[in-house]
Amino acid sequence: MPSKALLAARKAVAESFTGLPASFWWLWTATLINRLAALVGTFPAIYLTQGQGYSASFAGLVVSLYGGGAAAASVIGGALTDRIGRRPTVLVAQLATGVSIVALGLAEQQLLIAVLAFVVGVASFASRPAMAAMIADLVPKENRGKAYSLNFWAANIGFGVSAAAAGLLAEHGYLLIFAGESIATLICAALVFVKVPETKAAEPQGSAERKQSVGYGVVLKDRTFMCLIGLTFLVVVLFQQAATVLAGARYPLFTEAAAT
Template sequence: MIHKWIDRYNELIWIRLVGELLTSTTGAMIAPFIVLFLHDKLDGNILLAMIIVAMQPLSEIILTLLGGTMTDRIGRKKIILVALFLQAMAMTGFIFAESVWLFAGMYLLNGMGRALYIPASRAQIADSVESSKRSEVFALINTVGAIGFSIGPIIGYFVFTTDPSLLFACEAIALILYFFVVLVKLPETAPEYKRDTHTPRSVITWKERIVTHRYVLGLMAFSLPISFFYAQKESTYPLYMKEMFSDYLLILTTIATVKAILDIVFQFVLTKWAERFSMKNITLITYSCYILAALGYGYSSSLWMLLCIQVILVIAESIGLNHFLRFVSELAPVTLRGTYFSIYGTHWDISRMIGPFTGGMILVDLGGLALFYLTATMLLIGCTAQYLLVRRIETKASIKTKVIST
């Protein structure tokens, strides 16, 4: 059974799994505490901390689109290597950063690396795995990442209370190790890129490009409420929690660890189980869970309520996020997978750019409850729009299949 499980995936997938475990563990040591670290370094200035957090996605919005095109043209492996190097440099810089400008610069550098890495790594999976297995491979990678996230916060808690700079040192070392594994072992998977020499580039207008890629642009736009929710969860909610709980650091560590354990146990199983549903039904289930989670964070007053929210989030992520990645990979032309993943992934960058500062202002002026009420309302609107779009895509695909079969 073990040999059968190992043979189910090729060497590339196993390399990615090892790299994900390494970097997710060290990344999870940092993630729950980065906003608190900046908050302390900046003498308690919430809005300035949120501005710095938002500067990373500012660079990612530009480079994500460029990175998708570059990975289609020059290959997945080269882009992944550049991305890992930039992120390692950023983590090293955080160790020595003392001024606001240095913090901002390291965030921009790290954002550049993330923007290049994500579309290249996802396109690489789409190149190497048949469509029927893509959702489970995305789920498997997320599950391995969850293993890292289950032990990372615990280690991070003790390191953070000793010397926060050690968190960044661990992440830098992990990224460098992963860099050399990719350099030595990872193959190139991108299909040969052929430039269209028949149609002059000047003839193709921006309007025509938007029409051509309208479906993936729509999927991206209507996913903005989900990423806005995560932007608040990662940036403003730790500060909201700080006001509500005296032992907020311990609670923050606990829910992050429990969430990771739930991911390990249930994400792969739930992803496989959800294969029986159409994408429009997956959309309804996913957004409904996120709406409940947003309202739950607004009213969170006990550890038990926060733990229930983590269960709801695992259901949403397992059923929704992995299958949306599979949906995008099927929607994309073979030679444009990097581009399509970069377009779709832009919603994370947009929300992480505007979300922390916007959420910080609402938190300061109106409080956390109003912030998460607004987030839940945005998710309801996004659910309606995304459902209609996905239904239209599925209907068109069904009609096309019937025409071909006849």
């Protein structure tokens, strides 16, 4: 017979997947597809230096612009989520990503590549605040912890698979990476449009005063939260070296080994 510890573990795992509404699981699936589509962000330095022959300094600039767009997207996406709604923000961001990512793959001029990298960064990350807000809207308070954990799990699974898929697609042409991300992103948008309803509640009467008192200024005054943001920034700077400096330095070693 299974031990008590094994039975308890099975029960804990089962409880992690119960008590969540069907609309959450559709949103979870959309998150998984969205992260599976994150192909271009995996090898930007390799694509620019090895695929297009640009310098490492230009590749670093483009990756910085992409990251800058992602940073701006968090602020823009959060504001749009509150103003126009959760689902409209997701749909606009995903459609913009599908179009701009193909344009980036076809671009050849340095200035155009740089501009489109920023646009893609904004578009591809603008939906994340809205999807996070939708989870809070859809899931009861007592189940939100496991809902966000499952959503984070989907994001990591998708990222892991997309990294491997991007490498395989790159062997047959970098344009396939851009086309693959565009198609998967549009599938994500279609899934949200069909299966996930708008979750933003109507503003109650007399809420104008409350809206004026809540904004980014309030967040910036929260010292504990801003300290966490600063530490997170340092971690991400270190983490991103794998996609910039380390990727550009290590890739030639693999190609030389394959040639021999």
